[in-house]
Amino acid sequence: MKTIVVPFDFSFYSLEALKTAQKIQAKTDAKILLATVIPSEIDFEKLSEEAQKRYPDLIEQKEEAEEVLPEYIQKVAPAKAPIEQIVKIGVPYEQILRVAQANQADMIVMGAYGKGFEEGKFIGSNLQKMLRLAPMPVLAVKKAMDGNDFRKIAFASTFHEDAPKAFAEIKSLVKAFKASVHQLFINTPEKFASSKEIKEGMDLFQSGNEEIVFHQHTYSAREVEKGIVAFCDEERIHLVVLVSGDHAGSPAYQIGVTETVLYQGDLGVLSLKV
Incomplete structure (x- = not known):
């Protein structure tokens, strides 16, 4: 196992997924790619540079996430091995799949729920999409596995x-x-x-x-x-x-x-x- 993708939206469940991936990393020396997606129906990557400038709020959110993530991850889930952090703009499950496929990921580890979790809710919609569409194994967790x-x-x-x-x-x-x-x-x-x-x-x-x-x-x-x-x-x-x-x-x-x-x-x- 060489590469693990972890979707991360700053929620409790995404943090539990990251901690789980770190346990796998410790045994396999796999690289962890932490994928954070700024939600938007706009396929930002396919826009020209000029067209992207029309969405300053999305650019600002992306830059803020890129700035905050390294220190935040070091604080909540310190790791001996490095974690590569990727921030995208777009539909979350589509962007996560792109990251996983572009990097030939061996596994996706993600939380059962996302940021909008409510008690009693069925599993997250992004996870449901990943279970259906991802060609590689998907490990879903509610709590960190040791x-x-x-x-x-x-x-x-x-x-x-x-x-x-x-x-x-x-x-x-x-x-x-x-x-x-x-x-x-x-x-x-x-x-x-x-x-x-x-x-x-x-x-x-x-x-x-x-x-x-x-x-x-x-x-x-x-x-x-x-x-x-x-x-x-x-x-x-x-x-x-x-x-x-x-x-x-x-x-x-x-x-x-x-x-x-x-x-x-x-x-x-x-x-x-x-």
């Missing part, structure tokens, strides 16, 4: 052919923390699977990863989301990995499950795409 939280990971999946491909995206992270991986199949009445089917899928998933410690679990629940949260609570696991997206011919837990698991509990949720 090193121990990465030592025990639940990988919730249907364990069809896409699961091993998705796991390859985070294998370096698992090895960096020497994490044990708890393979988790939530068996529901609507999508019941036999023990044989589940074990065959899990065994195939483990193939080629002999250096990693795996544990296999089948957990029965009426709803996938509640099953994941309940299992992690019982096993004292604080990080769950989900494969998101609608992959033709291969069932997988969908984005809606990812969002709901994050909303219902305090888990860190790492969303993968194939």
Whole structure:
């Protein structure tokens, strides 16, 4: 893992995301890119220099953020390794995606909510966009994760052919923390699977990863989301990995499950795409 992008809007949750990214950085030596976006419907970067001058308020906000950020970050989240700070103007999720793709980011770490958080609110709209659009893994958190939280990971999946491909995206992270991986199949009445089917899928998933410690679990629940949260609570696991997206011919837990698991509990949720 070489590059981590952290969207930062000065909110509590973005600070928790930064602290989480720093724990990953300490184990992987990854570079952290802190991306702050001044919200605007204007695609500022595509304007000519002359046209940009027509928006002095946006320019002023950008310059203020660039001035304040270094000292502020040093105060609230001092780091041994340097953090590169990037300030953009535009639609937040679009700018964050541009930064991540331009820098070939290996992961995006962001807070479950943004600056406009209200108690009882579903997860932030920018996070929902990132979960749907970002091609790289997205780790969403409500509170900062420490090193121990990465030592025990639940990988919730249907364990069809896409699961091993998705796991390859985070294998370096698992090895960096020497994490044990708890393979988790939530068996529901609507999508019941036999023990044989589940074990065959899990065994195939483990193939080629002999250096990693795996544990296999089948957990029965009426709803996938509640099953994941309940299992992690019982096993004292604080990080769950989900494969998101609608992959033709291969069932997988969908984005809606990812969002709901994050909303219902305090888990860190790492969303993968194939």
